[in-house]
Structures are given as C-alpha cells and as structure tokens.
Amino acid sequence: MQATINIEALGFDAGAHLLVKHALAALPADGALWVVGTAPDWAGQLAAWCRAQGHPCQAGERDGSPAMRVQRGAAAAGRWRGALSSGHADPAREGALAEQADARWGLAARGATVEAGSPALQFRLDRKSEVWAGRAAELYAQAAAAQWDPETAIDWAAPFELPDMVEDAVVQVLTYMIENEEAALLVPARFLGQLHPHFREVQAVLAIQVADEARHIEVFTRRLRLKGRDPALSTAGGQASLKTLLDESDFSVAGFLLSVLGEGSFVSLLHFLHEHAPDPVTRQIARLAARDEARHVAFGMTHLASRLEAEPAFRDRLANAVQSRNDALSTTSGLNEEVFDALILLAAGELSAPAIAAGYVKVQGLMRDMAEGRQSRLERLGFPKDDAQRLSSLHTRNFM
Incomplete structure (x- = not known):
C-alpha cells in the first residue's frame, strides 16, 4: 500500500512542504507518496515545490478525491548527497580532518553536506x-x-x-x-x-x-x-x-x-x-x-x-x-x-x-x-x- 498524507487546509505558503518533505524522507529511494488536501490551489503549489526539489509528481485520484502522486526523486537525493559531501570530513569519524579543505565547502560547518552549486571560497591556508x-x-x-x-x-x-x-x-x-x-x-x-x-x-x-x-x-x-x-x-x-x-x-x-x-x-x-x-x-x-x-x-x-x-x-x-x-x-x-x-x-x-x-x-x-x-x-x-x-x-x- 502506498503512503498517503492529508495536508488538510494547510497551504504551501504556510508550511505544508514540511509535512510532504518529512513523509518523503521516510520512504525508500524511488518510493511514492500520495498527497491530498483542501487548501486553495494546493495541488499547483505542490507541483511547483516538487519541481524545485527534484521530485516527479502527477495528478491522480485517491479514494475518490483529487490527489497528487509524488515520487521521491533520485535527483533530490543527489542534490544533498552529491560529490561535495563525499569529500567533506565527518567529525564523528576518527581522523575526520581533511588534508586539504575544499574551497567549495566554504563557510559550512565541518561535516555538513554541502549543496552542489555552492560558491567556492578561496582561503589561502587550506592545508x-x-x-x-x-x-x-x-x-x-x-x-x-x-x-x-x-x-x-x-x-x-x-x-x-x-x-x-x-x-x-x-x-x-x-x-x-x-x-x-x-x-x-x-x-x-x-x-x-x-x-x-x-x-x-x-x-x-x-x-x-x-x-x-x-x-x-x-x-x-x-x-x-x-x-x-x-x-x-x-x-x-x-x-x-x-x-x-x-x-x-x-x-x-x-x-x-x-x-x-x-x-x-x-x-x-x-x-x-x-x-x-x-x-x-x-x-x-x-x-x-x-x-x-x-x-x-x-x-x-x-x-x-x-x-x-x-x-x-x-x-x-x-x-x-x-x-x-x-x-x-x-x-x-x-x-x-x-x-x-x-x-x-x-x-x-x-x-x-x-x-x-x-x-x-x-x-x-x-x-x-x-x-x-x-x-x-x-x-x-x-x-x-x-x-x-x-x-x-x-x-x-x-x-x-
């Protein structure tokens, strides 16, 4: 059975994305989530949010009501767990310090997952x-x-x-x-x-x-x-x-x-x-x-x-x-x-x-x-x- 959440009358301009975001995070990769709601234009707002986050979605019906099927996107996972994170030392690991810090890590906390596309900040003392x-x-x-x-x-x-x-x-x-x-x-x-x-x-x-x-x-x-x-x-x-x-x-x-x-x-x-x-x-x-x-x-x-x-x-x-x-x-x-x-x-x-x-x-x-x-x-x-x-x-x- 596919997961379903009801965002009720909560609009995406008032925090509905948090409910969808955490529901998707609980799913396996490529898992699907049905979303239903009653707020004005909630489906259009959800579709726009999904495009921005890299989650494919399409309109459908759930229990006789209009619904949106959202698939957890691989692109979204890569957005947060891409190439930058693989080189960013994890402070929970022994010897977490990198021998040379990456300019693309910028001002991020050590061990943070750095989003691809973040600006490179050049620090002379990086070794x-x-x-x-x-x-x-x-x-x-x-x-x-x-x-x-x-x-x-x-x-x-x-x-x-x-x-x-x-x-x-x-x-x-x-x-x-x-x-x-x-x-x-x-x-x-x-x-x-x-x-x-x-x-x-x-x-x-x-x-x-x-x-x-x-x-x-x-x-x-x-x-x-x-x-x-x-x-x-x-x-x-x-x-x-x-x-x-x-x-x-x-x-x-x-x-x-x-x-x-x-x-x-x-x-x-x-x-x-x-x-x-x-x-x-x-x-x-x-x-x-x-x-x-x-x-x-x-x-x-x-x-x-x-x-x-x-x-x-x-x-x-x-x-x-x-x-x-x-x-x-x-x-x-x-x-x-x-x-x-x-x-x-x-x-x-x-x-x-x-x-x-x-x-x-x-x-x-x-x-x-x-x-x-x-x-x-x-x-x-x-x-x-x-x-x-x-x-x-x-x-x-x-x-x-």
Missing part, C-alpha cells in the same frame, strides 16, 4: 599540515575558561602614590608593551582571515588570542593613564623589529617568531614586572597578562611540533627566518634605551648607587632568563643544543 595543532581544542577550552574582565579582575581603586620618576618608568615600560601587544594582535588577526573554517579549532584559538591581546592593550593603556600621564617614547628600532613580524607571510614562521621566541620572552618580562612592580595595579595586570601569553606560546609550540613531525626539514626554514630577521635588524638600535633604564629603576626600587647596581644585575638576569627560555623551547622543537643557543642569541634585542 592541514600548514595550520594544524594537536592541542588546539584543549588550548581553546582553557582560554575560554580563563577569560577575565578588566573591570572586575583588577582593583583599579587600590590606593598608591609613586615618586614621579617611578611612575614615569612604569609609563615607559607600558608604552613599549602596548606597541608589542599591537603586533601580537595583528599577526594572528591577519592569518585568521586566511584560514579555512574547516580547521575550526585553530580558528577559535587565533580568535581568542586576538581577544586576549585587545584586553592587554586596554589594561596597559588604562594603567598608563591612571595617574594622568601620556604615553612615553616609541622608537624607530622597536617599530622596525615589530614590522618584520607583520611582514612574515608564512603562518608557521610567523607563529615561531612571534609566539615561540617573542611572546615566550614576553612571559619572562611579565613575570619580572609582576615581581618588581611598584604598585598593586601593575602587579595584577602583569600576572593576568602573563597567564594569557603562556597559552599563546603553548599554541605556537604545539603547532610547530605537529608541523616538524610531518616535515622535519622545516627546521631549516625556521633557522633561516631567525638569521634573516637578525640581518634585517642589524642596523637598528634594538631595545629602547628608555625601557632598559626603566626596568633597572623598577628593579632597583630607589635611586641610589647600591640599588641601581642591584637593579642592573636583576635586568641582566631577566635577559639571561629570556635567552635560556628561548633555547629550551628551541631544543623541545628538535634543534640541537648548539643551534638552539645560537638562534636564541640571534633573537631581536627588542625582546619581541
């Missing part, structure tokens, strides 16, 4: 080997859980008054940090728009990194102006150093230079600032920002570990990038002298010969800690110890 990181989903979950609100996480009303020279030192360091965080925001933001949405976990990590850096810029700026100061000095050498990060077009190389080397060094700087901050607000900001930056470094490390496992020769490309950046910056002044002096003063705590001497030693210790941290991360990425030490020493004197 798994170029972008993937095994811990991307885990790092995103950690980052999402660790987001903090600048308004409530920091006690902006905490009372403190600093000598002018100490406040000036804080302002200079924060001015320097803001421009570095601008670069750390723009690099992932640029690649985010080039990344195929198929690699959604990496997309999510990059997006939350951008949000992190925007928040850091906000709180650094707010602390800088907390006592009525304007931003201090930004140098040509610092800007030139950061420009090399913005100019790097390779996703992995940019992540290596920014996250593994630059932000890794920045974590050390933030810990130093947390330890030697002269006021509670700066101390809180440094602690929270360091936590965020450590996740950025972790993403860079896990991405590069994935790429180097599949492509060991890529280490040469990374080493050459460090050397090329060093050569390009050889004529620049490196770290802003005002920043260096400000760090010494913050570590010293006061303007006296013994205190400044101790502060100088502490800043030298910071730079050693940065270099050793870079070397350790390079060794974890498979660089021999001597090469790791040499590459660490070539990293920009501007820290980032």
Whole structure:
C-alpha cells in the first residue's frame, strides 16, 4: 500500500512542504507518496515545490478525491548527497580532518553536506599540515575558561602614590608593551582571515588570542593613564623589529617568531614586572597578562611540533627566518634605551648607587632568563643544543 498524507487546509505558503518533505524522507529511494488536501490551489503549489526539489509528481485520484502522486526523486537525493559531501570530513569519524579543505565547502560547518552549486571560497591556508595543532581544542577550552574582565579582575581603586620618576618608568615600560601587544594582535588577526573554517579549532584559538591581546592593550593603556600621564617614547628600532613580524607571510614562521621566541620572552618580562612592580595595579595586570601569553606560546609550540613531525626539514626554514630577521635588524638600535633604564629603576626600587647596581644585575638576569627560555623551547622543537643557543642569541634585542 502506498503512503498517503492529508495536508488538510494547510497551504504551501504556510508550511505544508514540511509535512510532504518529512513523509518523503521516510520512504525508500524511488518510493511514492500520495498527497491530498483542501487548501486553495494546493495541488499547483505542490507541483511547483516538487519541481524545485527534484521530485516527479502527477495528478491522480485517491479514494475518490483529487490527489497528487509524488515520487521521491533520485535527483533530490543527489542534490544533498552529491560529490561535495563525499569529500567533506565527518567529525564523528576518527581522523575526520581533511588534508586539504575544499574551497567549495566554504563557510559550512565541518561535516555538513554541502549543496552542489555552492560558491567556492578561496582561503589561502587550506592545508592541514600548514595550520594544524594537536592541542588546539584543549588550548581553546582553557582560554575560554580563563577569560577575565578588566573591570572586575583588577582593583583599579587600590590606593598608591609613586615618586614621579617611578611612575614615569612604569609609563615607559607600558608604552613599549602596548606597541608589542599591537603586533601580537595583528599577526594572528591577519592569518585568521586566511584560514579555512574547516580547521575550526585553530580558528577559535587565533580568535581568542586576538581577544586576549585587545584586553592587554586596554589594561596597559588604562594603567598608563591612571595617574594622568601620556604615553612615553616609541622608537624607530622597536617599530622596525615589530614590522618584520607583520611582514612574515608564512603562518608557521610567523607563529615561531612571534609566539615561540617573542611572546615566550614576553612571559619572562611579565613575570619580572609582576615581581618588581611598584604598585598593586601593575602587579595584577602583569600576572593576568602573563597567564594569557603562556597559552599563546603553548599554541605556537604545539603547532610547530605537529608541523616538524610531518616535515622535519622545516627546521631549516625556521633557522633561516631567525638569521634573516637578525640581518634585517642589524642596523637598528634594538631595545629602547628608555625601557632598559626603566626596568633597572623598577628593579632597583630607589635611586641610589647600591640599588641601581642591584637593579642592573636583576635586568641582566631577566635577559639571561629570556635567552635560556628561548633555547629550551628551541631544543623541545628538535634543534640541537648548539643551534638552539645560537638562534636564541640571534633573537631581536627588542625582546619581541
């Protein structure tokens, strides 16, 4: 017995197609469905809908009443289960990620059946080997859980008054940090728009990194102006150093230079600032920002570990990038002298010969800690110890 549904007085302009659609879906391929109804021109509306959906239909009679016989069309099945769906990875399967995402998948959710005829959207970063990181989903979950609100996480009303020279030192360091965080925001933001949405976990990590850096810029700026100061000095050498990060077009190389080397060094700087901050607000900001930056470094490390496992020769490309950046910056002044002096003063705590001497030693210790941290991360990425030490020493004197 062939299936029959009665759509009664429901017109196709009011949802009758849903009843027919689901009744057809329950039938085997090439199965037939009788439809009866009483709405004005329901048969004409059904015929138009069937043509659009690829279901053959014809007028007939059912139990003495006008009816339409609708056959489930093979063309309609192909419309949704055609060539595109066969290549679109199913997230329910292990290893669902495609090695190369199809431009015709566009913005569709990973695993969705993409209708034939959908426009091709070109994303430059469409290969798994170029972008993937095994811990991307885990790092995103950690980052999402660790987001903090600048308004409530920091006690902006905490009372403190600093000598002018100490406040000036804080302002200079924060001015320097803001421009570095601008670069750390723009690099992932640029690649985010080039990344195929198929690699959604990496997309999510990059997006939350951008949000992190925007928040850091906000709180650094707010602390800088907390006592009525304007931003201090930004140098040509610092800007030139950061420009090399913005100019790097390779996703992995940019992540290596920014996250593994630059932000890794920045974590050390933030810990130093947390330890030697002269006021509670700066101390809180440094602690929270360091936590965020450590996740950025972790993403860079896990991405590069994935790429180097599949492509060991890529280490040469990374080493050459460090050397090329060093050569390009050889004529620049490196770290802003005002920043260096400000760090010494913050570590010293006061303007006296013994205190400044101790502060100088502490800043030298910071730079050693940065270099050793870079070397350790390079060794974890498979660089021999001597090469790791040499590459660490070539990293920009501007820290980032």
